[in-house]
Amino acid sequence: MVEQRVRRIGVFGGTFDPPHLGHLVAASEAAFECRLEEVVFVPAGDPWQKAHIKVTDAAARLEMTRLAIGSDPLFRISTCDIDREGATYAVDTVADVRGEYEGEVELFFIIGADSLENLHTWHRVGELVNAVKFIALNRPGHSRSEVDTSFGIEVEFIDMPAVDLSSTECRQRVADGQPLRYLVPDAVAAFIADRGLYRG
Numbered sequence: 001m002v003e004q005r006v007r008r009i010g011v012f013g014g015t016f017d018p019p020h021l022g023h024l025v026a027a028s029e030a031a032f033e034c035r036l037e038e039v040v041f042v043p044a045g046d047p048w049q050k051a052h053i054k055v056t057d058a059a060a061r062l063e064m065t066r067l068a069i070g071s072d073p074l075f076r077i078s079t080c081d082i083d084r085e086g087a088t089y090a091v092d093t094v095a096d097v098r099g100e101y102e103g104e105v106e107l108f109f110i111i112g113a114d115s116l117e118n119l120h121t122w123h124r125v126g127e128l129v130n131a132v133k134f135i136a137l138n139r140p141g142h143s144r145s146e147v148d149t150s151f152g153i154e155v156e157f158i159d160m161p162a163v164d165l166s167s168t169e170c171r172q173r174v175a176d177g178q179p180l181r182y183l184v185p186d187a188v189a190a191f192i193a194d195r196g197l198y199r200g
């Protein structure tokens with residue numbers, strides 16, 4: 001009997017408002033270092049921890065994420081978090097993405113060091129850490145030592161070439177009339193310009 005290989009899949013959730021080169025490098029490095037056969041980008045429907053800031057509508061963030069990954073065969077999108085009603089919880093993301101595959105898959109949640117520091121505040125985090133392993137990426141200003149791994153989380157740290165860039169900075173640059181050239185894929189910059197996003 002031929003033994004079935006367990007597929008190794010990365011789950012990369014984010015608000016992606018907008019997606020930028022930090023996200024793409026993080027996904028690519030995680031896939032390479034952890035031998036993932038696919039990375040699923042999952043734009044958040046309702047990122048509840050960002051309720052205090054204005055978040056661009058989900059359809060536009062989804063379209064920008066589609067444009068950002070382009071035709072890269074390693075990347076795909078899941079709309080599960082946008083399709084689900086209510087606050088977006090990673091524990092639901094992981095269950096829904098698992099349901100998109102037939103057979104056994106091993107899921108790895110890709111996360112920046114800044115988000116990892118807040119993991120203890122996430123909804124039903126005990127269930128989440130039992131359901132997935134984490135791949136954590138360095139982010140300027142955040143160090144591994146600040147991460148609490150005491151609650152049973154399995155995490156592999158990857159040292160990617162540091163990208164000192166955030167979606168906040170991208171939005172601010174547009175508001176200030178500065179270019180996004182080479183900070184986001186060209187197609188994303190064109191979409192932002194066409195739609196007049198982030199102009200303040």
Ligand SMILES: Nc1ncnc2c1ncn2[C@@H]1O[C@H](COP(=O)(O)OP(=O)(O)OP(=O)(O)O)[C@@H](O)[C@H]1O
Pocket residue numbers: 013014015016017022023026110111112113114115116137138139140163164165166167168169
């Ligand atoms: N430059 C980066 N390097 C490494 N990880 C990143 C980087 N930017 C974002 N991430 C990670 O990608 C995931 C999704 O991030 P998100 O979409 O919130 O982008 P962001 O740049 O952090 O946005 P914002 O500035 O609006 O908070 C998070 O796990 C975050 O830590």
Ligand SMILES: O=C(O)c1ccc[n+]([C@@H]2O[C@H](COP(=O)([O-])O)[C@@H](O)[C@H]2O)c1
Pocket residue numbers: 012013014015016042044047049050088089090091093115121122123
């Ligand atoms: O599950 C939670 O409670 C939870 C709280 C905050 C963030 N997340 C997830 O973390 C990912 C990155 O979120 P963000 O807000 O940094 O873009 C995205 O998939 C979110 O749904 C999840």
